[in-house]
Amino acid sequence: MTQITSIPNIISYAKIGEYLAQNDVTKSQIFFNGSLDTMLPIKIYESRVSLEWAYDLDYQIASATAVFYIDGTYDTGSRIKVSVIDPSLGLIVICTYLITVLDTTKEIVATNLALAINTNGYLAVSNGNAVIVTAPLALGSTINETNLIIEYLP
Secondary structure (H helix, E strand, C coil): CCCCCCHHHHHHHHHHHHHHHHHHHHHHHHHCCCCCCCCHHHHHHHHHHHHHHHHHHHHCCCCCEEEEECCCCCCCCCEEEEEEEECCCEEEEEEEEECCCCCCCHHHHHHHHHHHHCCCCCEEEEECCEEEEECCCCCHHHHHCCCEEEEEEC
């Protein structure tokens, strides 16, 4: 299963990388044996600042959400598979939930499925038999279209 790193984490990693690259460049100037491009700290800085700027713009846009409902009948041992088509990563299986004997109502199935979805940067909550999935900002509003796939596997 593909793990999506959040944009705030990427920004934090870039700050660390920028510091480490600058440290190596400084040591290279002292010891004359550097292995990194001396422009690397500037390149990381420029990439980070660009990402922060783009993230700030996206952050002001409402989160992308999708709603689906647990309806019909379901059997113990059946599975519900939730996937999404990510524009850059392709098909990602967010979770596969196995129906157990404890899943006696549609509301309980919705609650347990929402708990199972809370991985890979996705957030899900249930309300009755509805499951509301919020996509990470990297996915954008495409989750509102046809990119969220719910499969019932008897």
